[in-house]
Amino acid sequence: MSNFTKDADWLDWHPSPSKPVYKLPAGAVDAHCHVFGPGEQFPFAPERKYTPCDASKDQLWALRDFLGFSRNVIVQATCHGADNRALVDALNASQGLARGVATVKESITDAELEALHLAGVRGVRFNFVKRLVDALPFDSLKRIASRIKELDWHIVIYFEGQELPELYDFFTSLPTTVVVDHMGRPDVSKPLDGPEFQLFMRLMRDNENFWSKVSCPERLSIDGPTKHYLDVVPFAHAVVENFSDRVLWGTDWPHPNMKTHMPDDGQLVEMIPLFAPSIELQRKLLIDNPMRLYWSKKGDTHA
Numbered sequence: 263m264s265n266f267t268k269d270a271d272w273l274d275w276h277p278s279p280s281k282p283v284y285k286l287p288a289g290a291v292d293a294h295c296h297v298f299g300p301g302e303q304f305p306f307a308p309e310r311k312y313t314p315c316d317a318s319k320d321q322l323w324a325l326r327d328f329l330g331f332s333r334n335v336i337v338q339a340t341c342h343g344a345d346n347r348a349l350v351d352a353l354n355a356s357q358g359l360a361r362g363v364a365t366v367k368e369s370i371t372d373a374e375l376e377a378l379h380l381a382g383v384r385g386v387r388f389n390f391v392k393r394l395v396d397a398l399p400f401d402s403l404k405r406i407a408s409r410i411k412e413l414d415w416h417i418v419i420y421f422e423g424q425e426l427p428e429l430y431d432f433f434t435s436l437p438t439t440v441v442v443d444h445m446g447r448p449d450v451s452k453p454l455d456g457p458e459f460q461l462f463m464r465l466m467r468d469n470e471n472f473w474s475k476v477s478c479p480e481r482l483s484i485d486g487p488t489k490h491y492l493d494v495v496p497f498a499h500a501v502v503e504n505f506s507d508r509v510l511w512g513t514d515w516p517h518p519n520m521k522t523h524m525p526d527d528g529q530l531v532e533m534i535p536l537f538a539p540s541i542e543l544q545r546k547l548l549i550d551n552p553m554r555l556y557w558s559k560k561g562d563t564h565a
């Protein structure tokens with residue numbers, strides 16, 4: 263029994279996803295997912311903007327095995343603030359099969375950063391989605407960026423598509439590899455060749471240190487699950503085709519803050535061959551790229 267009551271409109275993760283017909287290649291990485299709590303053991307942060315249901319590491323491993331993934335990258339979600347204990351607990355229990363992206367404050371010590379690295383953290387997340395966080399000052403983020411660069415970590419950025427013009431110069435000033443969550447959350451009702459998505463494509467084209475997750479069709483789609491989120495495919499396909507060595511894929515389990523429906527994780531896996539139609543593109547997306555970013559840094563051995 264959790265000490266927390268989830269939000270009244272909270273949708274729980276899918277209890278029985280379908281088995282995907284698409285068979286993932288051996289060694290595939292789910293490079294964007296979260297753990298929540300359990301709240302009783304790892305309390306949610308006082309400054310959080312939402313209270314989720316629990317989504318434990320063991321439930322994440324069960325999904326990994328059911329879908330056919332080998333590894334996970336667990337991204338710290340804002341409901342845990344900069345308290346990375348649930349994340350670190352999951353990494354420590356993963357037998358080397360999970361890596362993490364943490365949230366840190368400037369006050370973190372070098373020893374604490376080193377301990378996160380030892381646990382398997384390889385990046386920090388800067389979140390600019392206004393419904394999720396209060397704005398953070400750029401100069402503070404820049405100081406964090408220059409410290410984590412020393413550890414050979416990267417920065418994951420999360421923002422809404424319409425905010426990119428305002429954030430563009432800050433993003434391109436970052437000194438590390440930068441990974442964009444969910445293709446920068448494009449409005450897929452707008453044209454692929456329109457100014458909004460083309461600015462994102464320019465960001466990727468002009469800055470070789472930028473990577474993108476081609477994730478979250480369920481968040482971006484207007485078509486929705488009954489039409490298999492097909493309106494997202496041209497966007498994801500364009501990103502994979504053009505930047506095949508800098509793309510990642512993730513389930514986004516347990517799908518925080520979904521309001522319209524809870525996706526079937528098996529259905530999300532079925533979309534991978536639409537995003538990455540060839541075996542070679544699938545290998546890069548699911549294995550080569552995430553392994554390079556998360557399992558080939560200082561002190562890494564392949565589990």
Ligand SMILES: O=C(O)/C=C(\CC(=O)C(=O)O)C(=O)O
Nearest residue numbers: 338339340341394514518519
């Ligand atoms: O899984 C995601 O990327 C999406 C989230 C939650 C989140 O990122 C967070 O709380 O940090 C969202 O859009 O509500």
